[in-house]
Amino acid sequence: MNDQGKSDVLSDGLRALAAAHGVATEFWDFHGNHRAVSAGTIVAVLAAMDVPAGNPFEVERSLAASEVGPWRRVLPPSVVVTAGIESRVPVHVPDGETVHLRVDLEGGGTRQLEQVDEWVEPRLVDGRTLGRATFLLPTDLPLGWHTLVAAVGSGDEVRTALAVTPAVLEVPELRAELGHRAWGLMAQLYSVRSERSWGIGDLADLTELTSLSGELGADFLLINPLHAAEPGTPMTPSPYLPATRRFVNPIYIRPEDIPEVAYLPNSQRTLLEWGIEEIRETNTDPGPLDRNAVWDVKKPALETIYASGRARSRQREFERFRRDQGQGLEDFALWCAVAEKYDATDWPLPVERGNAGQILALRRELSERVDFHCWLQWVADSQLRHAQEVARASGMRIGVMHDLAVGVHPEGADAWSMREVLAQGISVGAPPDMYNQQGQDWSQPPLRPDALAEQAYAPIRDMVRTVLRHAGALRVDHIIGLFRLWWIPRGAGADQGTYVRYDHEATIGVLALEAHRAGAIVIGEDLGTVEPWVRDYLRDRGILGTSVLWFERENDRPLPPEKYRSLVLSTVTTHDLPPTAGYLAEEHVDLRNRLGLLTEPVATVRLAAQVERERMLEALRHRYLLPEDPTERQIVEALHRYVAQTPSVLIGVGLADAVGERRAQNQPGTDTEYPNWKVPLADGGEKVVLVDDLPGNARFASLVAALTQELRERA
Structure with missing residues (x-):
């Protein structure tokens, strides 16, 4: 270990050096306690920014370099200002x-x-x-x-x-009959299947969901991140741990909707139909989704369609798309092609991207597969465009609302192509809080603040621009990450990290500029340990916040609806909690207890959950939202009515809540211990609910009716 890292006592020089690079030496935790950061953590974090601080001499030299650095440049590396x-x-x-x-x-x-x-x-x-x-x-x-x-x-x-x-992102005109507010559905797209799905929900199912949402008077449909994973199997199930955040996972493509399928020879079309019969039988299976089985069938089908060729006009359209997406698409496609052919033992992409000749040779060697992976992105882009067109045609004011993950897989496409801007030997996570008492390590490398400025924030600009090509809104998961991130040195526990600050005027400004150009709304997930001024800043920039019923409290009791913020997306629950029916049944306690995630006695945690539920029911009764001896369905509807009574401009309804699902999609702090991101949409009895079933689903219709009635009464 270096000299400085041997002691937890911070010298004045190390404190000054940390401050110069936005590294926190102390912080306030979720419970309001003041915490000091160890010297070892600070030295490791600075090293990830190429700032040596292992001994007093290095600290002194690095501090001098940070002070004189701006003078060595004629102009700053980039300039971001507000109009x-x-x-x-x-x-x-x-x-x-x-x-x-x-x-x-x-x-x-x-x-x-x-x-x-x-x-x-x-x-x-x-x-x-x-x-x-x-x-x-x-x-x-x-x-x-x-x-x-x-x-x-x-x-x-x-x-x-x-x-x-832009100084302020303007919220578009919403529904006058709802008091210029809007509501929408929230769905984990992969979990929502139809009779014609290939084992998981896809972009054709997204189109059907937007059409149905528009018919019901919804104005948006929030879906999980569609970011690309590995090009082969096994495929990482978490949509929040992607290979890249810029491009789409082609597993969501509906092959039959590709125009070239109509021109396949009968023999090939027959083979394609035979190939999908078995995987379609899983559409009604309530057990964990199997992305690997889906992709092992779907990928060969897509390869067949690709090999059939395209009409000249279609080929030119593909080439235009490829030019528009530029080097980012080419790099991603190359990584996919390499990942198909090589494994960790003979991986040919250089760790440092200086060997241009080797990369050029790989592009030539794998040109056909690079072309194929570019084509997959073009097809996915086309189907996304259609889904958004249907959304707007059905009357939705916003349409598809994409979700943007915090970061990327440490061995994915972005980790290679964007290596210069990602901190090495560091992962992103969160310090301990009430729901994750051991802290979280998301295993994702963070963007370096200094490198972002050097690249004029192109990684953020290009990512947001691509994701918003065919969408009306973007939810930014953990938006505090554009202000500060919890950096955890490799080998340290999730509670042994520290915060690193970013130039939020630049990161939020670039996000706002690209959203303005796309005509999109931005919603920041600002839950958890967020400094109050951050929420005020986002509000002033026209970026909506997030309110979740169970997290909004006043003196340990439910926050009255009228005290909610107005510029927010308010919901009853979130994907990191069980659906409301499960939460009411204390599933979040049972699950964490079974998985060994509690740091307090289960009886203590259960009692707290029961008190929380009873206080919520008391708040519902106080507002005359519950009948005597209410059923589970009536409580779920009352909770949504409660949220509808807030001034929140957007109200989200989880599709899982609407059909009575109890199982959680994700349990933070786990990997293989729980089938995270693999739970198909089902009702309370674990009977699968298909997209085709939704128009006739009584519980779904009842919740939508209750919510929209409350919204109209409040308008």
Whole structure:
């Protein structure tokens, strides 16, 4: 171990160095207790940012480098500003040298910037005396991605990216009859199957769900992340641990909906139909979903369709898509092709991406498979576009609401192609809280704040832009991660991490800019340990928050509806808890007890759950939302009526709640101990509920009727 890491006593120099890089040396935990971070954790986190701090000499040298670093650059690595707010840009040049700064606008044209009278003491850097000139960015620059150009002395030009982001994301016009509010369904798409599904819910089922939602008066359909996993089996089941967050898992493609299927020879179409008969029999099986079995059947079918070729017009459309998605798509497709052919023992992609010749050789060797994986993304994109078109045509104001995972698999496509911006030897997680008393380690490498700025936030920009191509809204899981993330050094426990801060003005600004361009709403999942000012900041930027009934409290009692925030998506439950019927039955206690996740006696935890439930029922009775001796269905509907009484602009209804499901989709803190993300939609008796069954499902209809009636009465 290094010298500094041997002691938990932090020197003043290490504290200053940590502060310079946004690394917390102390924090307040979920229970309100003050916690100090160990020196070993801080040294490990700094090392992941390429900041040596193992001994006093390294600390001193790194601190000096952090102080002088900005002076070594003519312009900042990138500049992100908010429209309408005056901003200033520092420019560093040899002392006494003339410099001019302009903006090359994205849409064409230039703007010369005015230097302001702001004297800064020159500084000796690397043997040269440098001065700082400060320029004023006008408040009326158009939104978009522009370029700052500094002309120094005789004409040398230095460039950096400039993003002008919206001050506020405007919420679109919603339903006047509901008081300019909206409601929608929430579904784990893979779990919602139809008679024609291939063992899991897919994009054709998504289209049917949007159509049904529109008929019922819903304005959005929130689905789980559709991010891509491995290109072969075994496939990681968690949609929150993807290979990439930018592209789609092709397991969601409905092969029959690809136009080229109509032109397959009869023999190939017959083989395709035979191949899916067995997997379709699983559509009514209430047991865990088997993604591996699905992909082992679906992938060969897609390969057959791909090999059949395309009409010239379709091929040109595919090529346009490929050009539009650029290098990101090519890198992802290459990773998929390599992952199909090689394993960990002979993995050919270099750890460091400097060997351009080796990568080029792989692209040539695997060009056919690279083409295939690009084609899969094009097909998925086309089916997503159709689902959103049907959503809007059915009357939905928002349509599909995608979910964005916190991070990616440590051995996935993004971990390779974006290695320069991901911290090595670190995983993301969460400190202990009431529901996860041992903390959480999500095994995902975090984005480095410094590297994001160096790349002008392209990883965030390109990801959000792609995900929002065919959607009306984006839910950002753990949005606090754009402000700070809990970094856990490799080998440490989940409770032995620390927070690392990000430039939230830049990360939120880039998110808002791309959402503005897509005409989309953004919802931030701001649950858990979130500083109050963060919620205020997001509200002021027009980004909605999240309220979950069971988490909203006032003096250990349910928060009255009128005290909820207005700019939020409010729901009764969330995918990390059992559906409401199961929660009322204390399934969250039983499950954690069975899995050994409790750090308190089960009797203590159960008593707390019973008190929580009784106080909630008392709140429902106080508002006359419950009859005498209510049934489970009536309690679930009353809880949704309670949420409808809030001023929240969006109200979400879990499809699992609507059909009486009791089983949880996910139990945080587990991997193989529980069938996370494998539970198909079923009713309280574990009888599968298909998309085809929903229009005639009495419990579903009753909950929708109760909710919409309450919303209209409150309008």
